[in-house]
Amino acid sequence: MHGISSINPESGTHRHVRNRLPIAFAAAGALLLAACGSSSTKSATTTASSAAKTSAAGGAGDTVAASTAASGAASTAASGATAAAGTSDISAFKAALTAAQAPPKYGGPTDGPKPQAGKKIAVIECAAVNTGCAAGAANVKEAADAVGWTTDILDGKGDPAAYSAAMVTAINNGDNGIILLAIPSQAIIQGMTAAKNAKVPVISVVGDNPVGSAVGQVYSEVSGQTVASGKAIADYFIVASNGQAKVASFHVASLASTVNRYKGFVSEIAKCSGCKVVSDQEYGLVSQADFTNLIKATVNAHPDIQYIFVDISQYATIAASALTQAGLVPKIGVAGVDCLEAEVQSIKAGSGEVACANAAVSLAGYPTVNEMNRAFAGLPPLDEAYPLRLLTKDIIDKETPPYLGGFTSKTDYLKLWGKG
Numbered sequence: 001m002h003g004i005s006s007i008n009p010e011s012g013t014h015r016h017v018r019n020r021l022p023i024a025f026a027a028a029g030a031l032l033l034a035a036c037g038s039s040s041t042k043s044a045t046t047t048a049s050s051a052a053k054t055s056a057a058g059g060a061g062d063t064v065a066a067s068t069a070a071s072g073a074a075s076t077a078a079s080g081a082t083a084a085a086g087t088s089d090i091s092a093f094k095a096a097l098t099a100a101q102a103p104p105k106y107g108g109p110t111d112g113p114k115p116q117a118g119k120k121i122a123v124i125e126c127a128a129v130n131t132g133c134a135a136g137a138a139n140v141k142e143a144a145d146a147v148g149w150t151t152d153i154l155d156g157k158g159d160p161a162a163y164s165a166a167m168v169t170a171i172n173n174g175d176n177g178i179i180l181l182a183i184p185s186q187a188i189i190q191g192m193t194a195a196k197n198a199k200v201p202v203i204s205v206v207g208d209n210p211v212g213s214a215v216g217q218v219y220s221e222v223s224g225q226t227v228a229s230g231k232a233i234a235d236y237f238i239v240a241s242n243g244q245a246k247v248a249s250f251h252v253a254s255l256a257s258t259v260n261r262y263k264g265f266v267s268e269i270a271k272c273s274g275c276k277v278v279s280d281q282e283y284g285l286v287s288q289a290d291f292t293n294l295i296k297a298t299v300n301a302h303p304d305i306q307y308i309f310v311d312i313s314q315y316a317t318i319a320a321s322a323l324t325q326a327g328l329v330p331k332i333g334v335a336g337v338d339c340l341e342a343e344v345q346s347i348k349a350g351s352g353e354v355a356c357a358n359a360a361v362s363l364a365g366y367p368t369v370n371e372m373n374r375a376f377a378g379l380p381p382l383d384e385a386y387p388l389r390l391l392t393k394d395i396i397d398k399e400t401p402p403y404l405g406g407f408t409s410k411t412d413y414l415k416l417w418g419k420g
Helices: 030-037 048-053 073-077 091-101 131-146 160-172 189-197 226-240 256-269 288-301 313-325 341-349 365-376 393-398 410-416
Strands: 120-125 150-155 177-181 202-205 220-222 246-251 276-282 307-310 333-337 353-359 388-391
Touching: 091 226, 091 388, 120 131, 120 160, 131 150, 131 177, 131 365, 131 410, 150 160, 160 177, 160 189, 177 365, 202 365, 220 365, 226 256, 226 307, 226 333, 226 353, 226 388, 246 256, 246 288, 256 276, 276 288, 288 313, 307 313, 313 333, 313 341, 313 353, 341 353, 341 393, 365 410, 388 393
Parallel strands: 120 150, 120 177, 177 202, 202 220, 246 276, 246 307, 307 333, 333 353
Antiparallel strands: 353 388
């Protein structure tokens, strides 16, 4: 995402499994669904150029307003990387990187209906044990409390059957609206059908779910800006390498949000004439040991790799650890999406990770409650999103979580609702 908070988006869950790493929130449920289908890791045949042609879903929200960053942000982002001289013009990528690293600015609505009193909403988390989903649910409750609504938070347990059961429970409890946190709506037709029959609006957060009135479609999707997340990482690699990046890409192909992160990455890399995706692979719900072995095998087979893109934060951290074990840090740098604490600390310590796309789901509550308010008022949805920023060591060293330069959309939404 470029410097924006809550409009024009494009845009895991985890469970305890023996010998398996918990999955990051943004793949919520999806990786668990992938595990049900296949837990194997396979090589993809898609190249950067062909993947760019398929970059459709989730792409509309890439038209985001860029804010101005402090001078030198792009060059700072490239610090510590080996740059090649005499490359093609990368000024456009530098400008995009500068925008992606700038603190977000409010870009949400400035007028809308005042909240109706006495509403009760249900928030279904991808899994209560997942820190990302829990943070998103907590922020929804905070925003709902601000307008005087009651909130029920239900645990989806990383299981599609549990998602549907929670939706039915919410309807039976008299909830007026349902919010899905990182849950694929088309995988829970029973719950979605129940909500449609009960005329209960469903809002999705970071699911990249289809919007519409048919069964399986949600009233509104509050975006984690998935395409922009991948694009920002590609811009970092391009600038850091002075337009000569040799990269490996790893992505989960079973969920729209992770696919869109991947599409954003490879479509941007494809625009760099001197850059190349030398290894492009899909992976499923694999163990830490399996993913470590996959990373090591990949870099052994392609010794020219300089950077690795991983679509999920926790697997990016595994990749960084694998490179450390192989003695390939700082020769190869890793970047992932979500910026969970382990990823942030790796960037800070210089232990393998060099950047991350910080999708701040902890601030998703206010645009989500605003979308629900519009649904209650019978108004069409807006293209709202929560903030995202490309983080590097210089930002992490200077700021504190959530590393958004002090930005929050809370004040703007409270003003919108007549509560400020």
